[in-house]
Structures are given as structure tokens and as C-alpha cells.
Amino acid sequence: xxxLIASTRFSVLDRSRTREGHPPAEALxxxxxxxxxxxxxxYHRFWVSEHHGVPGVAGSAPTVLxxxxxxxxSTIRVGTGGVMLPNHQPLVVAEQFGVxxxxxxxxxxxxxxRSVGFTDGVRKALGRDKHAAADFAGQLAELLGxxxxxxxxxxxARPAEGLRVPPFVLAVNEGAAVAAExxxxxxxxxxxxxxKTRRGIxxxxxxxxxxxxxxxxYVIVSGTIAVAPTPEEAHRLLIPEAWSMAxxxxxxTFPPLPPAERVESLPMxxxxxxxxxxxxxxHLAGTEDQVADALETLLEETGAQEVLVTTSTYDxxxxxxxxxxxxxxxxx
Numbered sequence: 252x253x254x255l256i257a258s259t260r261f262s263v264l265d266r267s268r269t270r271e272g273h274p275p276a277e278a279l280x281x282x283x284x285x286x287x288x289x290x291x292x293x294y295h296r297f298w299v300s301e302h303h304g305v306p307g308v309a310g311s312a313p314t315v316l317x318x319x320x321x322x323x324x325s326t327i328r329v330g331t332g333g334v335m336l337p338n339h340q341p342l343v344v345a346e347q348f349g350v351x352x353x354x355x356x357x358x359x360x361x362x363x364x365r366s367v368g369f370t371d372g373v374r375k376a377l378g379r380d381k382h383a384a385a386d387f388a389g390q391l392a393e394l395l396g397x398x399x400x401x402x403x404x405x406x407x408a409r410p411a412e413g414l415r416v417p418p419f420v421l422a423v424n425e426g427a428a429v430a431a432e433x434x435x436x437x438x439x440x441x442x443x444x445x446x447k448t449r450r451g452i453x454x455x456x457x458x459x460x461x462x463x464x465x466x467x468x469y470v471i472v473s474g475t476i477a478v479a480p481t482p483e484e485a486h487r488l489l490i491p492e493a494w495s496m497a498x499x500x501x502x503x504t505f506p507p508l509p510p511a512e513r514v515e516s517l518p519m520x521x522x523x524x525x526x527x528x529x530x531x532x533x534h535l536a537g538t539e540d541q542v543a544d545a546l547e548t549l550l551e552e553t554g555a556q557e558v559l560v561t562t563s564t565y566d567x568x569x570x571x572x573x574x575x576x577x578x579x580x581x582x583x
Contacts, residue, residue, distance in 0.1 A: 255550045256543065260557040261581050262296035263289045263574065264332040264473065267310035268492075268563045269507040278309040279316065281567055286320045288571055290327040292578035295557065297324070298332035298362055304373045307495055307505040314347040321355040330360025332438065332473075332559065333421045336390045337367040338377050342408055345397035349411025362438060363391065364421040365429070388429045391420070395433075395464070418464060419471070427451040434462025438559060442474030443533030445552065452553055472549065473559035477536040478576035479569070485536040487511045488573060491565040493530030500526045508565040543580045 265285050267278045286297045299316045302308035310316055313331040321329040329351075334344055344361075351359045365387035367379050374380055395418065397408035420430035422439035430437040437455050439448055452470055459468040475492070479485035490511040499505040501523050519527060535545045546558070560577065564570050 253547050256546055256581050259550055259581065260295040261577065262298065262557060262559045263294050264298040264300060264559050264561045266300045266308055266563055269307055269309050270565050271507050271509045275309040282316065283319050283323045285571065286324050286327065289574055290324045292575060293582050294327060296328040296330060296360060298330045298360065300332055301335050303377065304370065305505050307507050314351060318351060321351065321358060328358050328360055329355065331362045333362030333364040335364045335366045336387060336394065337365060338379060341390055341394035342397055344394055345408040345411040348416045349408060349414055352414045352416045353410045359416050360419060361416045362419045362421060365423055365426055388432065391429060391433055422451055427455040428458065431455045431458035432460060434460045434465050436465055436469035436471065438471040438473055440473035442472065442535060442549065448472065449552060470553065470555045471557040471559050472553050472555040473561050475534040475562045476542060476560045476577060477534065477562055478539055478542050478573045480538065482537045482541065488562065488564045488569055489531050489534060489536060490514050492563045493527050496530045497523050497526035508563065510565045539576050539580050542577065546580065
């Protein structure tokens with residue numbers, strides 16, 4: 252193992268993807284089980300995500316799911332990747348993380364994104380509109396103010412006030428600039444558009460302003476990493492998610508993950524095929540040696556201090572095996 256890989260933290264984000272033929276509740280239980288497994292493998296963090304009204308994702312309440320994950324583990328850091336701040340009142344978010352940190356002190360991360368509901372219907376149900384993310388910087392400042400006790404309302408966020416829950420900003424559109432201005436760690440991806448990722452990281456580092464939360468820039472690069480005994484088996488891990496993304500782009504709904512063998516037998520229009528092939532490209536996939544080489548290049552290009560693995564696939568046993576093989580790469 253290279254010294255560069257050895258000095259890098261590795262973490263996991265599980266989106267609680269639903270699977271064809273399996274109930275949504277199983278996806279949530281799978282997430283908790285996976286957290287226990289990756290904790291034993293030496294991963295640094297385990298994060299869960301927020302999606303609303305999406306058939307393919309069971310994780311709609313990330314702080315609730317994070318509580319279940321934290322209760323089932325003992326050492327790994329647990330957090331959100333992320334809570335979509337425009338969907339919520341900052342006070343409520345502060346209170347939720349205050350409760351988590353009070354129950355599991357020193358283990359909770361507060362990953363925050365600026366996306367708003369995916370469709371008009373979801374945004375209406377949330378009481379938001381498509382412009383709700385425009386003041387993400389202000390929403391973020393208000394949220395952090397609840398922990399500092401600086402709200403001009405005179406209200407105190409309990410039990411959050413006075414606690415230090417590390418905040419992270421997910422880079423979506425202007426997220427990197429907001430993270431730099433606020434002096435917060437940055438989570439950026441995906442790995443398929445390496446040039447765009449590098450530009451975002453360079454801009455973040457150049458504009459970073461030290462804060463009480465972070466004195467220096469901290470970069471986490473996120474993306475799909477699939478490791479298997481052969482390149483072909485690693486490639487198969489990518490197939491269910493690539494098809495689901497292609498279906499979402501062409502049909503407007505993000506479906507449960509299908510088995511790879513079913514996808515391989517499906518007819519596709521030229522447009523669907525184009526999105527599908529694009530979804531298979533650019534990830535870090537292969538044997539342990541191949542992925543180690545690709546990681547070395549990624550870390551040299553980005554200077555990232557941490558890698559957040561976001562792989563989703565139908566075969567949960569193969570997914571766990573991939574995480575095991577990657578752990579061998581960074582602990583060898």
C-alpha cells in the first residue's frame with residue numbers, strides 16, 4: 252500500500268436503496284447491518300442520505316436512521332450525507348443533531364446539502380419551492396448559530412446549544428463556495444467528472460476562510476468504488492445503479508434496483524442505452540490492485556484527505572465483499 256492511501260481516511264455512504272422483490276423496510280435494516288460490518292473493517296464514518304417520495308430509496312429521515320445506526324455500532328462516526336437544509340427549519344435540524352450528539356457523544360457528523368425536493372409535488376408537500384436553496388449560506392449560518400447560542404430570536408436550541416457537532420457541506424452547484432466562505436469541510440463528487448471536481452476543490456481551497464469549525468480546508472471526495480475478484484465482476488456491481496439512473500433520466504422516476512442479469516436482458520432505446528452506458532463509465536472499478544492504482548491517481552490529483560464510498564448495487568453480499576476488498580487496500 253502506498254503512503255498516500257495509508258494516510259487517507261475511507262468512509263461509506265449507504266443510500267438505503269430499495270431492491271426489486273424486497274420491501275423498503277429491508278433496505279433500512281440492510282443499512283444498519285452494513286454499518287456494523289464496515290465498522291469492523293476499519294472505515295472512519297458511516298453516513299446515510301435524505302430522499303423524499305423516491306421509490307428507489309427508503310432513507311427519507313436521515314437523522315432517525317443515523318440514530319439506529321449509532322445504536323447498532325460503537326466506534327465508527329455516524330452522520331448524514333446529507334440533511335438537505337432547504338427542506339427544513341434550521342432550529343429543528345439543530346435540535347435533532349443535538350439529540351444525536353447527546354446520545355452518542357463524539358461520534359456524530361452533520362453533513363448538509365443544499366438540494367430541495369426533487370419534483371414539484373415533493374416540494375409542495377414539503378412546503379418549499381424550487382428557489383428554497385437560494386439562501387443556503389444564510390440557512391447554514393442560522394443552523395450553526397443555534398449551536399453557538401447566537402440566535403437573535405432569544406430562543407435556545409436544546410440540547411444543541413454548546414455542543415460541537417462537526418458540519419460538512421455537500422458540494423452541489425454553489426456548495427463548494429459556501430463551504431469555503433463558512434470555513435467548513437467539503438464533500439465533493441462524483442468521480443466521473445474529474446476535471447469539474449478538481450476545479451471545485453481548487454476554488455474551495457483558494458477561498459477558504461478559517462472558522463471555529465475548521466482551521467484549514469478539509470476535502471472528502473465521494474463516488475462509486477467497486478472491488479471484486481475480476482474486472483468483469485466489479486463491472487457487474489455497477490449495472491443495477493446505472494440502469495436505474497438511465498430509467499430516471501428517461502422516465503422521470505427513480506426505481507428500485509433490479510438484478511444485473513435482468514438489466515442485461517432488457518431492450519433499451521438508443522437514448523436509454525446512452526444514459527446507461529454513461530452511468531457505467533468513470534467509476535473506480537476492478538480488482539484490488541487496479542482500484543489501488545486508480546485511488547493513488549485520484550488522491551494525487553485532488554489532494555483529498557478522505558474518500559467517501561457511495562456504491563449502490565442489487566447484490567448486498569457482493570457490495571459487502573467490495574467494501575471488504577477495499578478495506579484490504581487501505582489497511583494492507
